[in-house]
Amino acid sequence: MRLGMRLRTLVCGIWAMLAVTQVLAASDVRSVRLWRAPDNTRLVFDLSGPVQHNLFTLTAPDRIVIDVNGAKLATPLDQLALQNTPIKGLRSAQRNEDNLRVVIDLTAGVTPKSFTLEPNQQYGHRLVVDLYDQPSAVPGREVPATTTAGTPAAPVSPTLPAIKLPPITSSKRDIVIAVDAGHGGEDPGAIGPKGTREKDVVLSIAKELQRQINEEKGFRAELVRTGDYFIPLRKRTEIARNKGADMFISVHADAAPRSSAFGASVYALSERGATSETARWLADSENRSDLIGGAGHVSLDDKDRMLAGVLLDLSMTASLSSSLNVGQKVLSNMGRIAPLHKRRVEQAGFMVLKSPDIPSILVETGFISNPSEAAKLQTASHQRALATSISTGVRQFFQENPPPGTYIAWLRDQGKIVQGPREHVVRSGESLALLAERYEVSLAALRSANQLKGDVIKVGQTLSIPATTLAAQP
Incomplete structure (x- = not known):
């Protein structure tokens, strides 16, 4: 009785492992997209299905290695615009039928983070690799990188020290x-x-x-x-x-x-x-x-x-x-x-x-x-x-x-803030230039406040008059 139960359990486990392997083996890397931000570069590998992956970094020279289990490459990697990024190039090799290795050659050390994402209304399964512009670890040493399975809402950037702002030296800052x-x-x-x-x-x-x-x-x-x-x-x-x-x-x-x-x-x-x-x-x-x-x-x-x-x-x-x-x-x-x-x-x-x-x-x-x-x-x-x-x-x-x-604050303390925004209904004989002079605002500000492309206004039209200040210079 117990032997039969164990046998059934073993068979179920084998079938489950085979099912997972089949799912992973069915995934193709269909495309690769890249975005550059001021302090990091994001690579996104679009996949036909879920995968498992492992990522690590190497130095001398700097490079990142990504092993993607259960995937095949179905797109070229040499068509990305790599200008202004720390990426020198991407290359790949199929380690075996279902295991893909991608190598990212770098011009400088970075701090990588990677994770997978489930499909949404625009994209399918994705593997995301973020490369943060920070010094790499000790040269010549293999350094494990952060790899997170599952679907986090967003990558977390490395904690940066808070910046203490310098004391205000001017009494009229913006x-x-x-x-x-x-x-x-x-x-x-x-x-x-x-x-x-x-x-x-x-x-x-x-x-x-x-x-x-x-x-x-x-x-x-x-x-x-x-x-x-x-x-x-x-x-x-x-x-x-x-x-x-x-x-x-x-x-x-x-x-x-x-x-x-x-x-x-x-x-x-x-x-x-x-x-x-x-x-x-x-x-x-x-x-x-x-x-x-x-x-x-x-x-x-x-x-x-x-x-x-x-x-x-x-x-x-x-x-x-x-x-x-x-x-x-x-x-x-x-x-x-x-x-x-x-x-x-x-x-x-x-x-x-x-x-x-x-x-x-x-x-x-x-x-x-x-x-x-x-x-x-x-x-x-x-x-x-x-x-x-x-x-x-x-x-x-x-x-x-x-x-x-x-x-x-200086304008207020000097009594030079007259009043806030108002409305004006255009009357016969009035022009935009006349109203700008009357309300002591610039023509540009009056046009901007009313989305006007020119100076033409109509009788009965309601104009928004922006807040008025009497001083244009400190």
């Missing part, structure tokens, strides 16, 4: 806005009904938002993602902090199962998300060493746990309050040019909103899953209008709450 275009590279985000990719739309909006913010004296916008590459979520807020950001804005385009869903929305961090993030930061001794560096330059490394917790909680509470404030101003301005999904700022535990020291909002510019909104989101005119509504809300917030030591 207010810095970090503009983050969501997704990128291997992560396309939501896909519209005609193949419109969220990552492309939001990068265009982010670049237009940067342009408009930089037109305003006293403000400077910095892009977190400048091209089509992927950045891990926590790294995005780290980049914003290293740029000295006073505010973080993440731009997205929503998707829903129902194509009829429509409207723009704005998110801030939820109370629950804030509480969990405070606990995480307090538990992380490396992050505690220079936590509140984005705005207040407050170090927690010399504080006991209770005092550090109080300071961190105060910082998180202030940032969340500011996030809700600016979020409502942005939402109100967006409501003038697009339908809203919700008329109040929503709150959720989005990872990119969890910076304790930088007010942060996530702007959903519309539903890319809605055919009508997807079409509008691709047009330059609607992208300009969305960027204008966001930049107007940001200016309104900072004119009321300018950080100390900034040009906008």
Whole structure:
């Protein structure tokens, strides 16, 4: 009886092993894609099925070896654009019928990380290899690299030391806005009904938002993602902090199962998300060493746990309050040019909103899953209008709450901020130049605020007048 059970168990195990082997043996490497980011290079191997792999590095010369079990190469490796990457070339060899070895020859040492991904709505099975631009280990020594089986949501970049910002030497510095275009590279985000990719739309909006913010004296916008590459979520807020950001804005385009869903929305961090993030930061001794560096330059490394917790909680509470404030101003301005999904700022535990020291909002510019909104989101005119509504809300917030030591704070203290944005209905005999002079704004700012290509306006037309300052120079 027992012998029969053992025999059946053994037979089942053999069949299971054979099934796994067949699945692995059936996988082909169909294509290889490459993205270059400012501090890393990503290689993506598109597969016909799941595989197992092992990765290690060699030096003198620098190279990476990837053994892919259960795979065959079905695409050339010599057609990738390797300029501005640490990759000199790729070569491969079929070690046996079902085992492929890929060698990446390098011009410099890198820190590699690799993982596999399950199919999504755009891609099938994938093997992802990230090459971070960092010095390699001891020359001539084989170094095992991080290889993770399964399907992690995103690779985690090596921990970088927090940057202590230098003391402010000028009393009229710019207010810095970090503009983050969501997704990128291997992560396309939501896909519209005609193949419109969220990552492309939001990068265009982010670049237009940067342009408009930089037109305003006293403000400077910095892009977190400048091209089509992927950045891990926590790294995005780290980049914003290293740029000295006073505010973080993440731009997205929503998707829903129902194509009829429509409207723009704005998110801030939820109370629950804030509480969990405070606990995480307090538990992380490396992050505690220079936590509140984005705005207040407050170090927690010399504080006991209770005092550090109080300071961190105060910082998180202030940032969340500011996030809700600016979020409502942005939402109100967006409501003038697009339908809203919700008329109040929503709150959720989005990872990119969890910076304790930088007010942060996530702007959903519309539903890319809605055919009508997807079409509008691709047009330059609607992208300009969305960027204008966001930049107007940001200016309104900072004119009321300018950080100390900034040009906008100096204007306020000098009584030179007259009033915020207004509306004007064009009357007979009025021209754009006349209105610019009357409201003491530049023609360029008036055109930008109203998405005008020229100076032609019509009687009865409602114009948005941007915030007015009397001083153009300090």
